[in-house]
Amino acid sequence: EVQLAESGGGSVEVGGSLTLSCAVSLNAYSDYILAWFRQAPGEEREGVAAIDTTGRQRYASSVYGRFTISEDNAKTTLFLQMNNLKPSDTGMYYCAADPTNTALTWGMRAADFAIWGPGTQVDVSS
Helix, strand or coil: CEEEEEECCEEEECCCCEEEEEEEEECCCCCCEEEEEEECCCCCCEEEEEECCCCCEEECCCCCCCEEEEECCCCCEEEEEECCCCHHHCEEEEEEEECCCCHHHHCCCHHHCCEECCCEEEEEEC
């Protein structure tokens, strides 16, 4: 089974917090890089945070210090803790996986991730 499914999106006021979850079912692969991306209307999909096979984390500069990516020990759930949310954080948030473990070589590019969830919407209002 190869599947990613996000949850936890919603509406929140500026300065608020949300935690997104992604149920990870990638039984066909032994290991993989996981990441969160987001896309605002009319904008390109951008990488928000990623975690590699050693547990090392990478963040976009726009969310550094406010967002935290993590996963459970079994790697069945990926999380994104989002604090101090801003209107610019509004968008559809996607969970993505790279089973080749090479995606972060060139940064967080959507084209390097082959597996995607359907997304969960986050709206931050002022």
